[in-house]
Amino acid sequence: MTNQINYQWRVTKYNPDFRNENGSYSLTEEWTCPSEIGKVIYGKEFTLDEYIQVEAAYVETIIKFVEESGINSLRILKLSNLNISEEDKKSTLYETEFDELIVNEDMVLSINEIRLICKMVLRNFLGCELYLKDKFFVHFGWDYYMYIGSYVDCLAATQYAQNNRLFVERIQQSPYFFTEEETTRMIEWNEIDDEIIVGDEELTGISLDEYRRIFNLSTEHPVIGTFEIKQEQMGFFQKYLKHQMDFNKYEYQFWGGY
Template sequence: MYYWQVRKYPPLQKESQYKSKILTWTSIIDIGNIYNGQPLTAEEYLSVENKYVKAMHIYMNYMKVTDMEVYLIHKLKEELFIEHTLKYPECYSDEIINFYYSLKDKDNLSIREVDLISRLALREDIVCQLRHQDQFFLNHSYDYYMDIGSSIVCEAAIYEIKKLGLYIDLWDHPYEDNVWDNSLQ
């Protein structure tokens, strides 16, 4: 399996030993905070979130993925989830709220449900991993990172994801966070 990290942040410079801190937002809870002299709006947040969902779709389409299984690791405490839905109502439709409450470990998700679960994961409302057989893998982690695993390298998908304005880099070390790989050991 090949693994890529997708993010809105530029990559570490090859000659640099450390990554300088970039003052940018990393979570839905940053809506309203000031970045580069401007408040982060829900519209801006959703615009970037939509790029991540589109990036996921691009790779899934090339891989002909039509459904995914969820490994649900954790749901945010209900009180905090409700707080998010009230504080950021433009980000939480009835559909996504109902999906949050119905979601269970080992569910087999349609493409539309993969959209919803990805949005919940990017918003840090849930922690989960998704897979399609042994061919495709998704993991959304903290600070707005998304990891894609694929049984093949698809240069066309990578190129299209970069055209969205996102960064995508192949992991250059073993990827140890795939819960399905680890469960086989």
């Protein structure tokens, strides 16, 4: 029997008592990013220690949900490596362990690697989602909003989060959740050295297995996200496009999402 993600939660540091009738958070003086460490919020300096305490609650809550779901690894999805400068590496939030972990799309992460990746995402050194097909996901939203889905109703993990001053709200669906069947897949192109997209064309008639083969992805990958198209892949994609591909003029990328 195929597992299904039947349970989804929004996990945040924001008390839902302060949401208005539209669900928007009504308190304006809340930190939303680690870059605000040192700023005065509600008349009090937001300290590194306070940040680390909240971050640890987020990371360990994820681990509790993973473990209660009977899972010992997750995959990376929709990886975006942010440009980390030498100045970033001097930050008190940058750890030498970040350099030691080589991260790739579709990579399988152990529990300890999950901890490290989550810290990198929450500190804005990396962007990605974590998932296990049909069983589990973690979506990181803006402003320290986090969404977790599982095929298990994780009551103990929920209690752990609440004991560590986080708020867990049962939701119908993460705003970042969509199925393979709902996904639009297309080719986008821009002139070389110019990031502005000048054309796009939707792809049809290509199976997920074909996409996985051309991008060297596992059978678990839902083929969602953005992938660079290399010239040696031109023969495969040109069959499905009206646009005549020209790698001397354009850079191409595959995009799969809503």
